[in-house]
Amino acid sequence: MPNVPLKTLYENIRARGWSFVWRTLQRDRMDAAFHRSRPSGDPLSPGALLEVAPLPSGQRFTFENAGLELEIIDSAIARFTWIPGVPTPPYALAGADWPEVEVRTWIEGEVHWLESSHLRIAVHADGSLHWYSRLPSGAALLRSDLPPQRAGECWISSSPTSPGESFYGLGEQSGPFNLRGQVRRCWNTDPGGSYGPGADPLYMPIPVYAGKHAAGAYLIFYENSFPSKFDFASGSDSVQASFESGQLRGYFIPGPLPRCLEHYTALTGRAPLPPLWSLGLHQSRWGYKDEADIRQVAEGYRQHNLPLSAIHLDIDYMHGYRVFSVDSHRFPDLPRLADELAASGIRLVTILDPGVKVDSRYDVFRSGLEQRSFVSDDGSNADIGLVWPGPSAYPDFTAPAGRRWWGSFYPRLLDAGVAGIWHDMNEPTNFVAWGDPTLPLSLRHDLDGQGGSHFQAHNLYAFQMNRAGYEALRTLRPQRRPWLLSRSGWAGQQRYAWNWTGDTETSWPVLRMTLATVLGLGLSGFPYTGSDIGGFSGSPDAELMLRWFQLAALMPFFRIHSAAGTSRREPWTFGEPAISIMRATIHLRLRLLPYIYTLAWNAAQTGAPLLRPLLWEFPQDERFGDTSDCFLLGDALLVAPVLDPGAVTRKLLLPEGLWYDFWSAARFEGPGEIELPAPLDRLPLLVRGGALLPLKNAGDVLELHYFPGSTLHAALLYSDLGDGYADSRLDSFTREPGAAGETRLRWSATGGFPLPQSGIPLVVHAASLVSASLDGESLPVQDAATVLPVHSNGEKTLSLMLSTQ
Numbered sequence: 135m136p137n138v139p140l141k142t143l144y145e146n147i148r149a150r151g152w153s154f155v156w157r158t159l160q161r162d163r164m165d166a167a168f169h170r171s172r173p174s175g176d177p178l179s180p181g182a183l184l185e186v187a188p189l190p191s192g193q194r195f196t197f198e199n200a201g202l203e204l205e206i207i208d209s210a211i212a213r214f215t216w217i218p219g220v221p222t223p224p225y226a227l228a229g230a231d232w233p234e235v236e237v238r239t240w241i242e243g244e245v246h247w248l249e250s251s252h253l254r255i256a257v258h259a260d261g262s263l264h265w266y267s268r269l270p271s272g273a274a275l276l277r278s279d280l281p282p283q284r285a286g287e288c289w290i291s292s293s294p295t296s297p298g299e300s301f302y303g304l305g306e307q308s309g310p311f312n313l314r315g316q317v318r319r320c321w322n323t324d325p326g327g328s329y330g331p332g333a334d335p336l337y338m339p340i341p342v343y344a345g346k347h348a349a350g351a352y353l354i355f356y357e358n359s360f361p362s363k364f365d366f367a368s369g370s371d372s373v374q375a376s377f378e379s380g381q382l383r384g385y386f387i388p389g390p391l392p393r394c395l396e397h398y399t400a401l402t403g404r405a406p407l408p409p410l411w412s413l414g415l416h417q418s419r420w421g422y423k424d425e426a427d428i429r430q431v432a433e434g435y436r437q438h439n440l441p442l443s444a445i446h447l448d449i450d451y452m453h454g455y456r457v458f459s460v461d462s463h464r465f466p467d468l469p470r471l472a473d474e475l476a477a478s479g480i481r482l483v484t485i486l487d488p489g490v491k492v493d494s495r496y497d498v499f500r501s502g503l504e505q506r507s508f509v510s511d512d513g514s515n516a517d518i519g520l521v522w523p524g525p526s527a528y529p530d531f532t533a534p535a536g537r538r539w540w541g542s543f544y545p546r547l548l549d550a551g552v553a554g555i556w557h558d559m560n561e562p563t564n565f566v567a568w569g570d571p572t573l574p575l576s577l578r579h580d581l582d583g584q585g586g587s588h589f590q591a592h593n594l595y596a597f598q599m600n601r602a603g604y605e606a607l608r609t610l611r612p613q614r615r616p617w618l619l620s621r622s623g624w625a626g627q628q629r630y631a632w633n634w635t636g637d638t639e640t641s642w643p644v645l646r647m648t649l650a651t652v653l654g655l656g657l658s659g660f661p662y663t664g665s666d667i668g669g670f671s672g673s674p675d676a677e678l679m680l681r682w683f684q685l686a687a688l689m690p691f692f693r694i695h696s697a698a699g700t701s702r703r704e705p706w707t708f709g710e711p712a713i714s715i716m717r718a719t720i721h722l723r724l725r726l727l728p729y730i731y732t733l734a735w736n737a738a739q740t741g742a743p744l745l746r747p748l749l750w751e752f753p754q755d756e757r758f759g760d761t762s763d764c765f766l767l768g769d770a771l772l773v774a775p776v777l778d779p780g781a782v783t784r785k786l787l788l789p790e791g792l793w794y795d796f797w798s799a800a801r802f803e804g805p806g807e808i809e810l811p812a813p814l815d816r817l818p819l820l821v822r823g824g825a826l827l828p829l830k831n832a833g834d835v836l837e838l839h840y841f842p843g844s845t846l847h848a849a850l851l852y853s854d855l856g857d858g859y860a861d862s863r864l865d866s867f868t869r870e871p872g873a874a875g876e877t878r879l880r881w882s883a884t885g886g887f888p889l890p891q892s893g894i895p896l897v898v899h900a901a902s903l904v905s906a907s908l909d910g911e912s913l914p915v916q917d918a919a920t921v922l923p924v925h926s927n928g929e930k931t932l933s934l935m936l937s938t939q
């Protein structure tokens with residue numbers, strides 16, 4: 135009997151009818167047959183090593199029961215492929231052509247060695263592998279894998295942990311941040327209702343994680359989309375990864391963490407620079423009724439003088455939940471609404487679900503049937519799911535023609551003035567009476583010609599939906615940067631879409647959890663994520679709402695969203711002082727935008743996430759192995775959000791070096807532990823000594839703020855029009871040796887984008903500016919500030935004389 139509470143089953147039948155139960159039974163029958171058809175067997179080791187042959191950048195090892203290809207595809211990226219097994223289509227990889235790497239190989243006793251400039255790998259005769267990074271001081275052992283076991287179609291790989299080893303990432307996880315001791319599954323899943331700490335699996339787990347111990351850090355990515363399970367040494371002292379089918383293929387990348395992410399995103403691609411508007415505040419809600427409701431929201435923002443960047447339309451705007459349709463009674467003139475909003479600087483974002491309503495009078499369904507764009511089990515029957523529109527067909531986004539077909543409907547939204555698209559329910563989710571809320575495993579997918587089951591395609595489904603959307607947006611609107619938001623996805627999807635943490639509960643523990651989730655996603659290659667401010671499912675009180683809002687203001691994705699039936703959550707619904715505090719918080723976000731935008735540019739260059747755990751920057755400090763209650767935004771800001779009710783101060787572990795309170799310029803010297811004031815209207819925020827922080831003032835003027843210190847941080851400023859692909863400008867600063875009391879900076883400017891101001895105010899904090907000069911010409915100084923005349927395409931030397939009494 136299905137394992138589901140009778141009460142839930144009863145409610146489901148009441149809401150959705152008996153056909154719902156019948157569909158679930160049918161699904162169960164199909165899945166049972168699918169599982170019966172899969173081979174089983176006792177676990178088998180690779181056995182004896184029979185033969186070794188050279189490959190262009192590596193070697194092929196033939197064992198009695200398995201084969202291993204080992205390639206060093208970039209001097210710091212090694213790929214291992216254990217066969218047999220079905221390969222995963224190479225969707226995750228951003229490019230296929232890797233120049234040949236010089237690999238040295240030799241044999242020592244029973245051990246075969248491979249070596250590049252950054253890596254050394256030992257292959258033992260039983261199939262166990264040892265992974266080293268090459269350092270000037272010698273080689274450091276980062277990881278060992280025991281000989282993998284194959285049982286039926288499954289692969290099981292065990293890796294002994296190093297003492298004190300921690301694990302991070304695995305895509306979207308519900309905490310704790312350090313996964314040591316946890317067991318997690320990779321199978322994209324709508325957890326249903328709402329979720330909190332420890333829920334597993336979520337919408338977007340990804341088989342990529344970082345390990346860190348005394349000898350260093352590394353990252354491992356398993357390129358296998360079948361269901362998998364990761365046991366991070368819960369009951370033993372080894373990590374176990376098991377895959378239900380496919381090849382055992384993966385990539386090993388040596389640390390430190392910033393290098394891991396740089397190489398991992400060279401492999402799987404980097405998130406492109408988003409349009410500037412997407413970095414502002416978004417307002418959303420499931421249950422906005424009609425145009426009047428939306429107008430009132432926009433009007434509320436205007437009246438209360440709260441800058442808003444975007445409004446999202448949830449499924450309520452559609453006609454009977456038919457994708458690419460608009461309900462003409464409740465939204466009679468979407469283009470006009472979009473125009474009105476645009477006039478107040480607000481973009482419109484609309485939701486799309488993959489499920490297409492089965493309705494013979496609905497052209498999207500009809501053309502999908504005609505063009506065979508839906509997944510099915512036998513090439514004809516497309517009525518396979520049940521979602522918001524009722525019985526629904528699911529597009530096969532893993533087919534090139536299916537992606538183009540789907541994209542061909544985007545003009546319907548774009549022509550209505552929609553600026554961004556939000557992809558929901560793409561795990562894919564299918565309403566079932568019990569069991570796994572997704573499609574039957576035996577359904578057939580194209581997988582770009584390779585062909586395969588939903589068992590293999592499931593985790594790739596959202597990824598390819600976002601690819602379809604991204605490619606449509608690039609083609610249809612080549613002058614604008616696409617903006618897509620997705621609930622589910624897989625490795626490499628950072629190239630196409632942002633992600634949010636889905637249907638969270640409304641509670642303080644969940645507020646804390648979302649920070650761990652976002653930090654873990656950053657280490658999995660996803661720089662743009664965030665959570666529903668206030669939590670999805672409940673109605674937060676003003677305090678929880680404010681603390682959530684303050685934290686989200688320093689996260690990449692800054693959006694208020696909530697479930698239907700919760701209390702309204704626009705800022706003014708909380709009264710004063712909440713409105714004023716939220717206004718000040720939005721202004722903090724806008725003030726930081728030049729810095730955040732520069733971090734976004736940097737993410738596109740290096741793969742570094744905007745939000746970083748402290749261990750990213752301070753890997754030697756053992757206090758930070760589990761720390762996810764504060765974080766670094768870039769390399770110059772340390773954010774210590776308030777995560778507990780009633781708190782008026784915030785304690786934190788301070789990393790080494792000089793730090794300044796952003797609000798008072800009070801100076802602290804780490805390492806140590808400090809307690810910062812945190813009344814309700816204050817987000818505790820520290821600036822790193824040596825930071826040259828680009829900020830915007832209330833008049834939209836770009837400023838530089840210098841906080842004295844011995845090493846320069848945040849010494850970059852990226853500027854452009856905020857959308858499109860035209861000229862940009864990069865200002866970069868480097869520290870040079872100066873005279874006593876002098877801070878000497880080399881300022882180089884490149885790129886053709888003209889800054890809209892002729893001078894940049896430079897403000898010095900926690901010291902007085904005695905004098906300043908640019909290329910020897912002295913600049914007027916007043917109140918610890920001066921104005922730097924802007925130059926283009928060239929280098930100048932800036933000299934600052936500071937006094938710190």
Ligand code: MIG
Pocket residue numbers: 419420448449485558559621636637695696697
């Ligand atoms: O079955 O579109 O996570 O943000 O408001 C729920 C309605 C479907 C789930 C999304 C949520 C959205 C909701 N959706």
